[in-house]
Amino acid sequence: MATLDEALAIALDLHTAGRTEEAETLYGRILDAVPDEPNALHLYGLLCAQGGRLEQAAELLGRAVALRPGLPEYRANLAMLHQARGDPAAAAEEYRAALCLCPDSAALAFPLAGAARQAGQGGLALAAYRRTTLIQPDLAEPMVQAGILLRYEGRTVEAVSVLRRAVRLRPDHGEAWHHLGVALQRLKDPTAPTALAHAATLLPEDATVRLNLGRARYEAGRWDDAAAALRSALALTPANDSALELLAAARHRTGGEGETVTVLRRLLRLRPDAANGWHALSLSEPGALGSLHRALALQPEHRNALSGLANRLRDRREIAASLRLHDRAVRLQPSSAEARWNRSLARLLAGDLTGGWEDYEARWGVADFPTKPRGLPQPLWSGEDIAGRTILLHEEQGRGDAIQFVRYAPLVAARGARVLLEVGADLLPLFRGLPGVERVFARGEPLPAFDWQCPLLSLPRAFATRLETIPAAVPYLTADPARAAAWRERLAGDGLKVGLVWAGNPQFAGDRERSPGLAALAPLLAVPGCRFFGLQLGPGHDELARRPMPLSFIDLEPEIRDFADTAAIMASLDLVLSSCTAPAHLAGALGVPLWLLLSHAPDWRWLLDRADSPWYPTARLFRQPRPGDWAAVAEEAAAALAERVAARS
Known part of the structure; x- marks a missing residue:
């Protein structure tokens, strides 16, 4: 008759050879004879686990561990079984006990980290990952997983440090590059797109990597590159609404409104209830209100849609309705700089300067505001006693x-x-x-x-x-006497002397609407009895090369070095006729007669429905009667100019 050890050896041979039914019969006989034989319990438990009988396996392995608690192999196998049964907390407990018995085992520390992470025990998981790397410093995977865990816990700086070490060990580890790129993006590190591009090369079938690459490039202001990454993400997952939404935003930034609208309509076919999508579509539909109304019908408290609709109503000169919506947007998100900034422009345009100035201070928190805060340590002066300071x-x-x-x-x-x-x-x-x-x-x-x-x-x-x-005494600026005298002599002669400016800075938001362009001034240039002097600088000056000008026009741009030159010229003129741009302010500050050509939705400082300006007593305002109608403005100004010429005769 075989001894117990011999019987176990035979059963293990059968088990190893895949003759599981015979092995199970023999394990059963051994346990009938010796119910607490730990090796038989352990091996029989493993056989049951292989056959998918997890609960029976857990009972057998649990008994084996209870009998031999000092055997790390038993505990490690029981831990794996707990994970298979969906109990990562119990698995982590067994792995930790096994690791205490074999403290230098990376093979135990690493799975402990995984089980603890599954169980939501982040601290234990991170400690186990770190222990793995201490035991075996050349292993990249525990570093990768530790970095990912740190990133998910918001410990981004630590995550970047760990993930950088990981990619040095494994330069071909796509997941490590991906999470490193996302962490760098969170820190606004300019190398984030490079890391994510590397991840995209290593993980060619991963749409999420391409989405994150697109997002990083978008945040870096690389709109075209962002669009390319997002298109590749959509090639892998055509219904990826996040990629569609971001692609539309990127193309909107580059002026690709055709593709923007196409992409957004594709998104809205997938998700017709996406308020964000309808709001994004509104950005490519200047002046239209339908998409904004749809966004607000779906999400009445959509702050950006509220502000967007309020701005559109402001541009339609429906100020009372605009302010009601702005007030709602501010109440919804009192800390939003954008909401208060938008309301400030409507308040100032309506003449509510007190409320407008308060809201205007929010400008420094607006993401796309053209001037960045100086960050000066000295306090902002707000009207305090300042004598002697x-x-x-x-x-x-x-x-x-x-x-x-x-x-x-x-x-x-x-x-x-x-x-x-x-x-x-x-x-x-x-x-x-x-x-x-x-x-x-x-x-x-x-x-x-x-x-x-x-x-x-x-x-x-x-x-x-x-x-x-408003402190409106003019002039509060004066031209340099010597320069002014030189220009008076230079411009002496018959006829009404009129300075012309027809365009502003094209980099300024809304410049296309506020600048009439040279062609629109044709009726003015046809008024007899005038000598016209071009004061236009910058990109708008190029229009002269494309348009024949009358003999009464002289271009002074080549002789203007700075604003002091422009001021000296203006001091020698009878009238400055300008669009809404810096020379208009200069003429007003000098007290020179100023005729200002304004769009239907003017800048806030020109207010509404008045032909004068409380800022500049010498200004006369000519306003578009409807959006885009520069012809009506030019005809009205030309008629007034003819009257002025006649009055001089």
């Missing part, structure tokens, strides 16, 4: 804004402050000599010590400016 006033946004609001600098000085002014270099000659300003600095020059600071467009708030208290 030094303040830096600094330019923001466009040159026209600087010219309009530098009028406040002498008022700050009148409160007893020592005033320093910082502006773009091309404004220096114009602003030197401004009353009360001790010194004017070009942006980037070293600055002396100062106590307070204030951006120029925050000064109206500091002075609590209302319509009736």
Whole structure:
């Protein structure tokens, strides 16, 4: 008769040879004879697990472990069985016990980490991954998984450090590159797109990698590259709504409105209830309201759709309705800089300067705001007693804004402050000599010590400016006497001397709507008795090469070096006729007669339905009667110009 050990050896041979029925019979006989034989319990349990009888296997292996708790092999096998049964917490407990028995086993530490992670025990999982790498430093996989876990827990800086080590060990590990790229993107690291592009090469069938690559490139401002990555994601998963939405946004940024609309309509066929999709579609439908109404019908508290509809209504001059929607958007998200900024423009346009200035301070939190915060440590001056203190006033946004609001600098000085002014270099000659300003600095020059600071467009708030208290005394800027005298002599002669500006900065949002262009001025150029002088600089000047001009027109652009030159020329003119751009503000600040050609939805500073400006007493405003109708504006201005010529005769 065989001994117990011999019987176990025979059963194991049968088990190993795949003769499982015979092996199971023999295991059963052994356990009938010796119910607490741990090796038989262990081996029989493994056989049951192989056959899919997990509960019976768990009972057998559990008894084996209870009899021999010091055997790590038993515990490791029981741990694997618990994972197979869907109980990762129990698996982690057994792996941890086994690791205590074999503390230098990477083969136990690594699966412990996986089980703990499945069980939601992040701390234990991370410790086990780290222990694995300490035991076997050349293993990349535990580093990869540790990095992923750190990223998911929001410990992004640590995740990047670990994942960088992992890809140095395994440069071909696509998943590591993917998670490294996403972590770098979270940190706004400019190398994120490079890491994700590498991941995309290594994982050619992974649409998520391409989606994340598209997102990283989008955030980096690489719109065309983002679109390429997103198209490749959609080639793998055509119904990926996130990729469709982001592709539409990328193409909108590059002016590809045809593809934008196509992509968004494809998205909305997949998800007609996607409020975000309808809002995105509205961005490619200037002036239309239908998509915004659809977005709000689906999601009445969609803040971006509320603000978008409010802005459209503002541009339609439906100010009361616009402000109601802006108020709703702000109530929904009081901390939203965009919501308050949008409301500020409607309030200011409506003449509510008090509320408008308060909301206008939110501009620094707006993602696409053209000027970035200076980050100066000195406090923002908001009207406090400033006598005997030094303040830096600094330019923001466009040159026209600087010219309009530098009028406040002498008022700050009148409160007893020592005033320093910082502006773009091309404004220096114009602003030197401004009353009360001790010194004017070009942006980037070293600055002396100062106590307070204030951006120029925050000064109206500091002075609590209302319509009736706008400091409108002109001129508050003057032309250099020597330059002005030279230009007076140069421009002397018969006829009404009219300066012309027909376009603004094309980089400015909305410039296409606010700039009439040279062709629209044809009726004005046909008025007899005038001499016209072109003051147009920048891209708009190119229009002269494409259009024959009358003999009464002289282009002065080649002789204009800076705003001081323009001011000297304007001081010699009878009238400046301009679109909404910096030279218009200069003419107004100089007290030169100014005729301003305005779009139907004008910039907030020109208010609504008035032919004058409280900012510039010498200005006369000519407004489009309907969107895009520059012809009506030009005809009205031409008639007024003819009357003015006749009055001089």
